[in-house]
Amino acid sequence: MNAATLEGIWKSYDSFKMEDVNFSIRKGYITGLIGPNGAGKSTLIRMIMQMVKPDQGHVELFGSKLEHEATGMRERIGYVSDENVFYDHLTLKRMTNILAPFYRNWEADTFRDYLERFELPENKKIKDLSKGMKMKFSLAVALSHSAELLIMDEPTAGLDPVFRRELLDLLADQLQDEQRSILFSSHITSDLDRIADYIVFVNQGKLIFDETKDEVLERHVLVKGGKELLDPDIRPLFAGLRESGVGFEGLMTDRTRAERIFGSLALIEQPTLEEIVYFTVKGKGGFVRV
Numbered sequence: 001m002n003a004a005t006l007e008g009i010w011k012s013y014d015s016f017k018m019e020d021v022n023f024s025i026r027k028g029y030i031t032g033l034i035g036p037n038g039a040g041k042s043t044l045i046r047m048i049m050q051m052v053k054p055d056q057g058h059v060e061l062f063g064s065k066l067e068h069e070a071t072g073m074r075e076r077i078g079y080v081s082d083e084n085v086f087y088d089h090l091t092l093k094r095m096t097n098i099l100a101p102f103y104r105n106w107e108a109d110t111f112r113d114y115l116e117r118f119e120l121p122e123n124k125k126i127k128d129l130s131k132g133m134k135m136k137f138s139l140a141v142a143l144s145h146s147a148e149l150l151i152m153d154e155p156t157a158g159l160d161p162v163f164r165r166e167l168l169d170l171l172a173d174q175l176q177d178e179q180r181s182i183l184f185s186s187h188i189t190s191d192l193d194r195i196a197d198y199i200v201f202v203n204q205g206k207l208i209f210d211e212t213k214d215e216v217l218e219r220h221v222l223v224k225g226g227k228e229l230l231d232p233d234i235r236p237l238f239a240g241l242r243e244s245g246v247g248f249e250g251l252m253t254d255r256t257r258a259e260r261i262f263g264s265l266a267l268i269e270q271p272t273l274e275e276i277v278y279f280t281v282k283g284k285g286g287f288v289r290v
């Protein structure tokens with residue numbers, strides 16, 4: 001069973017259109033949701049959280065379709081939003097006293113351990129916390145009510161590199177018993193490189209792929225060669241292309257095909273996740289002068 005499945009999702013805003021997005025969050029794994037600013041990541045997360053309704057399509061959570069207000073579902077999710085969802089004027093302690101009763105499985109001891117581990121002083125007001133500290137508080141809450149699914153919208157934004165690394169390790173630890181699942185959205189692809197098992201890539205409201213990280217890295221290649229290779233039949237084969245005065249770098253989504261076409265005529269390299277995202281988002285308009 002998947003922790004969540006999104007099927008045939010369409011959503012229109014004035015200047016944004018999400019078209020037929022399908023993907024799953026597999027149980028026991030970390031799924032990384034990537035895409036540039038405005039791709040639709042938060043909108044998809046808000047649909048899973050029932051904060052936004054799709055125009056068409058449906059969301060399935062823990063095997064049940066979210067047709068009506070599905071009470072009880074929220075409790076099974078630990079949600080770390082990219083926005084401050086707490087009351088600024090309250091101390092952490094008072095905020096916690098308000099939040100805890102909403103969860104039947106609230107684990108006060110676990111929560112206290114996280115406050116200590118994250119060095120969060122209970123008597124500090126929310127408004128006096130740094131962005132990173134707010135995120136840590138949000139994370140402590142999300143990890144303290146036996147949630148089966150952790151959903152984190154850009155959790156590493158605003159975190160220093162030391163805690164970012166700690167967070168990634170901590171997330172990996174959460175999956176030890178294979179009962180939990182994690183959806184982690186980020187445009188810092190190196191974070192996903194480190195911990196994601198699956199990658200869901202969206203761009204301009206469209207799904208580019210939903211695959212294991214290994215599959216994604218295996219099938220994509222970065223072809224580097226001289227300009228003379230770029231004839232009109234070859235150009236359309238690239239998902240993204242960057243040209244200079246003398247040569248080009250192009251992303252292809254099919255390694256076997258790239259090797260067959262270019263053989264030893266061009267350099268065929270393994271792109272990083274960041275390069276895959278960069279070339280796909282840029283498309284074929286990139287031109288660098290050398």
Ligand SMILES: Nc1ncnc2c1ncn2[C@@H]1O[C@H](COP(=O)(O)OP(=O)(O)OP(=O)(O)O)[C@@H](O)[C@H]1O
Pocket residue numbers: 013014015016035036037038039040041042043044187
């Ligand atoms: N309630 C809304 N009303 C109008 N437009 C909206 C609304 N919510 C989102 N949008 C638009 O939908 C698009 C996608 O937004 P979304 O926040 O889902 O992107 P994102 O991938 O999370 O981006 P970022 O990485 O910048 O957070 C944006 O163009 C945004 O302006």
